Amino acid sequence: MKLLIGNRNYSTWSLRPWLVLRHFDIPFEDEVLQLSGPGWREAIAARSPTGKVPLLIDGELAVPETIAIIEYLADRFPDRAIWPADRERRALARAAAAEMHAGFTALRTHAPMNLRAAHPGKVDPEAVRKDLHRLEALWGGLLARSDGPYLFGEFTAADAMYAPVATRLRTYDLPVSDVAGRYVEAIYALPAFQEWLGLALQEAWVVDEDEIDVIQGRVKPGTLA
Template sequence: MTLHLVIGNKNYSSWSFRPWIAMTVAGIPFEETVVPLDDPDFKATVGAHSGTGKVPVLIDGDVRVWESLAIIEYVADKCPEAKLWPADRVARAQARAVATEMHAGFAALRKALPMNMSRPPQPTALGDEVKHDVARIEAIWRDCRKRFGAGGPFLFGAFGAADAMYAPVVSRFFTYAVPVGPEARAYMDAVAALPAWIAWRDAALREPWVHPSAELDWPAVPRLSAPRLSA
């Protein structure tokens, strides 16, 4: 039975982006259903699959898995050939630690810089707590790349679960032109060059929905040009 991932708007839903890009890059087949975050039936639709009434939710037959990191762990167990976590025990421990830190932390950054892939890149003022979050994320990326990244351009060489957890942060850093060092920028460019990233972004740019709470320029809603669909 094909896995089924229920997600929110691709432009705004950072939590949905994480398992989607992890599974897509890994080549794990799945179907997807997008439920707009402002759909009046959102809670009922998503709540039919998860008691939280939130996205994302993974459906695998009778199994329901919610929360981004839990979904990634589930598919990593189900599809070990995807190698979402590093094979080396030490690297795997660090990957899980930084992924969990992302899942549980960085509240200031999340609040100040909502994911918005359609917004043209433009700087915004950063408070001290946000700057602290940015510095910590850069330190994580730098340490992972230095210690475990020799096999490729991602945190642990090949793209994996930890990179998926930080993918929305990469998006935020681009959207708000967050100043970062050359090592962080090289990592961001590698993530943004992935075909899966490009596919998600292009779909996000074509979405019609607007959420004022995620639009820092509201009531203006600046938008990047949506790509043309192939004939």
């Protein structure tokens, strides 16, 4: 089984299924396809039917789209607790994952994931206020029911879906409650996340479209090293 992923420093959608595979000890290998440089789109299109990553390859089967990959893994490895065992909790976990997949556009737009960086004060909290408010309500309600440290007690696919958002809160030092802050710390403490982070910190590639200083016009594209 192989997972094609983008640059670890920036690729939020690659991080999510990678965490599921690694945390639940599912044997796989990964391959990084760069998200910048000459011909990068063509290189990905030659490997992925959607022209995007992540892509899970299992024998002759190629599964695109993060949520589809996670659901395939849950079906393929039913002995792993990828989703909560309880039916009602599983429904809530899937609803939370779907909301992450379709929503939080302000955070995506104004605060791109950048694991190597620390950019406190560079994202206007007002621009992402509604998303932060929804995060607080969603995380707070689920953590109150589960008593943490993860949304449903133990780490599940729902947490994998929200891991990139947790990194955004830290990278841009966005204002959140102590409850949300502790959840961010729990994500960072996960051994699988620490492994991904360590690999991301070793990457040298720069994707201008995900660098806040380029986005906000402080530096010109192609000048970051």
